[in-house]
Amino acid sequence: AQKITQTQPGMFVQEKEAVTLDCTYDTSDPSYGLFWYKQPSSGEMIFLIYQGSYDQQNATEGRYSLNFQKARKSANLVISASQLGDSAMYFCAMRGTANFGNEKLTFGTGTRLTIIP
Amino acid sequence: GAVVSQHPSRVICKSGTSVKIECRSLDFQATTMFWYRQFPKQSLMLMATSNEGSKATYEQGVEKDKFLINHASLTLSTLTVTSAHPEDSSFYICSASSDRANQPQHFGDGTRLSIL
Numbered sequence: 613a614q615k616i617t618q619t620q621p622g623m624f625v626q627e628k629e630a631v632t633l634d635c636t637y638d639t640s641d642p643s644y645g646l647f648w649y650k651q652p653s654s655g656e657m658i659f660l661i662y663q664g665s666y667d668q669q670n671a672t673e674g675r676y677s678l679n680f681q682k683a684r685k686s687a688n689l690v691i692s693a694s695q696l697g698d699s700a701m702y703f704c705a706m707r708g709t710a711n712f713g714n715e716k717l718t719f720g721t722g723t724r725l726t727i728i729p
Numbered sequence: 730g731a732v733v734s735q736h737p738s739r740v741i742c743k744s745g746t747s748v749k750i751e752c753r754s755l756d757f758q759a760t761t762m763f764w765y766r767q768f769p770k771q772s773l774m775l776m777a778t779s780n781e782g783s784k785a786t787y788e789q790g791v792e793k794d795k796f797l798i799n800h801a802s803l804t805l806s807t808l809t810v811t812s813a814h815p816e817d818s819s820f821y822i823c824s825a826s827s828d829r830a831n832q833p834q835h836f837g838d839g840t841r842l843s844i845l
Contacts, residue, residue: 657836
């Protein structure tokens, strides 16, 4: 079984500061993929970043980077230079088999990020 | 990027009505689609996995006769909430994926269902 833990139910961050959203996971699968999604108040789920368990380097996508520490089973999302539009719910998720898209995702409980002007 | 279209975005109807929600992948063939339910301030709960041309796989505790899923083509899956009651009111969201390596699931914009 897979489990995702997000221990920060809510965070308040000053605009332009960097923010780290925590995510730890547990799985017995030797190969897996880790994802971060953003959900604004309108409800849509926006894919942000992906990290495969065998990727040697941490994933980066613009202002988003994933701090992947495999031995610690953590996959924290780092947002640099936060903007007001970053205010949203953020979900960490994992999929059991890194190389296929048809495996179901396991989601964490989410972190509500609020950027303060 | 990949686009998934979900309709309708909002439904308000009377108790006892059946409601159909459509999920379409617009620019890729979705071999698998997923249906989730989300209660306010909670995470997404997977309801079922839908594979094109075969029966859906439902998660434990989800009534398959209540939530009918059809995945008739590689671009369309439908969720029908049959004889809906107020407790079925929720946010329903679909996602679609191909079998391409390392590709994320792409989500529709969700359907907010309110049963009076």
